Amino acid sequence: MSYVDGFVLAIPQANKAKYLEMAQKAWPLFKEFGAIRHVECWGDDVPDGKVTDFKGAVKAKDDEVVVFAWVEYPSREVRDAANRKMMEDPRMEGMEMPFDGARMIFGGFAPIHDESA
Numbered sequence: 001m002s003y004v005d006g007f008v009l010a011i012p013q014a015n016k017a018k019y020l021e022m023a024q025k026a027w028p029l030f031k032e033f034g035a036i037r038h039v040e041c042w043g044d045d046v047p048d049g050k051v052t053d054f055k056g057a058v059k060a061k062d063d064e065v066v067v068f069a070w071v072e073y074p075s076r077e078v079r080d081a082a083n084r085k086m087m088e089d090p091r092m093e094g095m096e097m098p099f100d101g102a103r104m105i106f107g108g109f110a111p112i113h114d115e116s117a
Contacts, residue, residue, distance in 0.1 A: 033082035
């Protein structure tokens, strides 16, 4: 099975277009370094939880929307190599992040079940 890097972020509503532009600029780099899929999902039905929720996880403010995203790789080894290359690539230096990266949560995940219709 593949390997997935998952992300949850709080994006100011006013920065939606800037965020989408950043994601679209990042995809060619992800792809060049081995990614096979990149998905960005703008929060549309993100309820408040009783104990915890997506908004609380990223300390979303009233003017922010939660984004759930993932990049899929053929393996963890490809993902690890891609992350090293991305950190060293000068094309990443000029890429503006229109959000507070300190509140982003992320991690690598090994799928244990995957079905499609």
